Each structure stands twice: as structure tokens, then as C-alpha cells.
Amino acid sequence: MARLTAEQKQHYDEQGYVFLQGLFDPAELQPLIAEVEAKVDQVAHDYHAAGRLTSLYEEHGFKHRLRKLVEDCDDVYQEIPGGQFCGPALFEILRHPKLVDIAESIVGPEVHCEGRHRLRPKLPNYGPADFRWHEDTRYGIQRITYSQQQYGLGAHDPGQGDTFISRIVPAPTMPEPGFWIPLVDVDEENGCLHLMPGGHRHTVPYTEQWRPSQFAPQLDGLDDVAFPMQVGDALLIHQHLPHVSPPNRSDHVRWSEDIRYQDARLPIKSQREPGFLAKSQERPDDIVTTWDEYRRIREAAAAYQQATREAAESFRKTTGMALF
Secondary structure (H helix, E strand, O other): OOOOOHHHHHHHHHHOEEEEOOOOOHHHHHHHHHHHHHHHHHHHHHHHHOOOOOOOOOOOOOOOHHHHHHHHOHHHHHHOOEOOOOOHHHHHHHOOHHHHHHHHHHHOOOEEEOOOOEEEEEOEOOHHHOEEEEOOOOOOOEEEEEEOOHHHOOOOOOOOOOOEEEEEEOOOOOOOOEEEEEOOOEOOOOOOOEEOOOHHHOOOOOOOOOOHHHOOHHHOOOOOEEOOEOEOEEEEEOOOOOEEEOOEOOOOOEEEEEEEEEEOOOOOOOOOOOOEEEEOOOOHHHOOOOHHHHHHHHHHHHHHHHHHHHHHHHHHHHHOOOOO
């Protein structure tokens, strides 16, 4: 059992994170890396067969191949990141006792792995792969619109885009500990995470996203900290902790995986991505232990969403009214 020590739990509560150096033996992550490589290879063959790639770039390894593919055809990128990627090797990481037991230290004995796990390929100098300062919780209360603050540009800066996004004011939420797991060594050159220790204890989110100096007064006096990491390390992050992934200035892809957990006794955060019961004293027979079980859950959720969309479209065509 790899539950948090008392000191680690106190650090998580006060600072909003725990650096778990060497949590995994790098060999434990190799099946996941191989699974990602297989997915990239499948996409490459599909696009090449469709005449959309000039080469398969098979001579390039895990850290470089996706970059070469995207340079050849930008659409390849959309096939890889996010929650659409999942297979047996990733499932074994999602249910790994080292993660689930640590999550239990925070959410209690009923542990649900959220379906909003995300594969993150951060390409070099590639805008769609960059993230601003943000928190991981999905807030559901009030939205305030403001000009996009990309890379710290002011509202009237000539480089400012005309996109508008929303600042979302949070309501009290349940614990949702998240793990950030690099699949390559990360440093400041290739876009390691920066955290704002203690920032999870603020009451209102920041309005300016890219630079720490532009945060709302509630975050004044807090400094960002960079976290270079090696394969096998992990960061445990409070859902309200501000963090950022600066641009990747290296020559290779920075691969990582995001995983979140919650108390299984509370409502599931996303019906579109329901996740699975990972540990339970109350419902041991409902624990999902195989990839086939989780695959069926994901397929059923996708089928339900498709049926809902089709019903809504049929209603719109019949009545001229939109359901949502």
C-alpha cells in the first residue's frame, strides 16, 4: 500500500501538491509508451494510405515521430491527444495500486477513477499544445467573459487575438486529486509543469492566465515553481492548484498523462466520460478489474451520447426547436 504519509498529506493540504519522485519503476510505464507508439503508428498508416502523408516516418522514435507527422499533416495532431486514447496498458496504470492507494488518502475508501484522463503530447513550438495558467476542476456556476490572455498579452496589445473565453467562478467542490505523469524526462526546455504552491487556497480564480504577476490579488505573494521530472516520477496535484505548461522549446515531443480520482460515493463528474470504480469496501463486486469491462463502459457512454445527439437533431427538425 502506497498511501500518503502524514507529512505528505499535510503538504498536499497546505501547498496543493506532492512531488512523488520515483513512484514508478520506468519499466512499469513501458507498456503504456508502447501502446502510445502503436496508436501513433496506426494513425500514420491511416493517413499515409489516404494520401495525406508523404512518409510514415518510421525511422523516428517515440520522442520525435509525432512531430514529423504533424509537420507533414497538421490534422494528425487531433487524432492523438485527450481522452479518446485508451487501451489495456493505460487501463492498468489507471487502476495501479500506487495511484489508487494515494487517492484513497484524500477521497476515502471508495475510489472512482474519473474518465477524464488525458494523454498530452506537447509538440515543440506548437500553439495548440500549449496551456495557460489554469486549474483542473470544472466549475459550474458563473461565467465572466473577457478577452483572451494568450502569453500575457494585454487586452489592447496588437498581438491580442479576438477570441473570447470565460472565467468560471467556482462553487465548493469535492476532492479530485490528480496525477501528472511524464512519459519522457521533462525540464524547462521541453515544457515541464510550473505550479503555484498554496494557490489552491484562494477563493476566486485569477483573471489573467499566463503570467503569475498578472494574477488577482488573492494570489499576490505566491511564486511559481518549475518541476523538472524523470520518467517514473509523478506529481499529485490538488484540483484547485494553479499550474501551467509553458511552450516546448526543444526538438522533441513532451509526452505525459493526466489522471484524476474522486469519492465514488459522490455524483460522477462527467456522464460522457464516466470512468470506473477502482477501489471499494462497500461495493467490492463492482470494482472494474479488466480492460474489457472498462472498454464496454466507454462504448456504452459513447453510444448513449450518440443516441442523445440524434434524438435532439430529430426533435429540432420536427419542431424547429433546439433541446440544447
